[in-house]
Amino acid sequence: MRLLITWLINAVALMVLPYLMHSVSVSNFTTAIIAALILGLVNTLIRPLLVLLTLPVTLVSMGLFILVINAFLFWMVAYFIEGFEVDGFWSAFLAAILYSIISWALSTLLLKDNDGNS
Numbered sequence: 001m002r003l004l005i006t007w008l009i010n011a012v013a014l015m016v017l018p019y020l021m022h023s024v025s026v027s028n029f030t031t032a033i034i035a036a037l038i039l040g041l042v043n044t045l046i047r048p049l050l051v052l053l054t055l056p057v058t059l060v061s062m063g064l065f066i067l068v069i070n071a072f073l074f075w076m077v078a079y080f081i082e083g084f085e086v087d088g089f090w091s092a093f094l095a096a097i098l099y100s101i102i103s104w105a106l107s108t109l110l111l112k113d114n115d116g117n118s
Contacts, residue, residue, distance in 0.1 A: 012032070026083065
């Protein structure tokens with residue numbers, strides 16, 4: 001159940017992005033749900049491999065290159081999903097950061113464990 005709620009929270013976070021950035025558009029909630037699912041899968045399957053392959057650059061940049069990886073994956077998902085559009089890499093960079101912050105905030109507010117940990 002928690003996974004389903006997290007998925008919906010991520011879809012809502014995607015729906016909020018166009019209100020914060022005009023360079024991101026999501027056509028409807030169904031598109032947001034599909035994009036949230038694909039983003040979750042990409043972040044679970046592809047991101048760890050990219051982080052491992054770019055480890056030297058990530059270490060030299062003190063971890064900041066992970067933001068570039070996140071932006072690239074966000075941009076890539078937008079490229080493949082119709083109805084979810086990001087204007088360019090730097091828009092994807094900012095959108096990925098905002099998406100993470102919004103998802104984190106909503107998850108913190110809505111998902112609470114019984115033992116007090118969130």
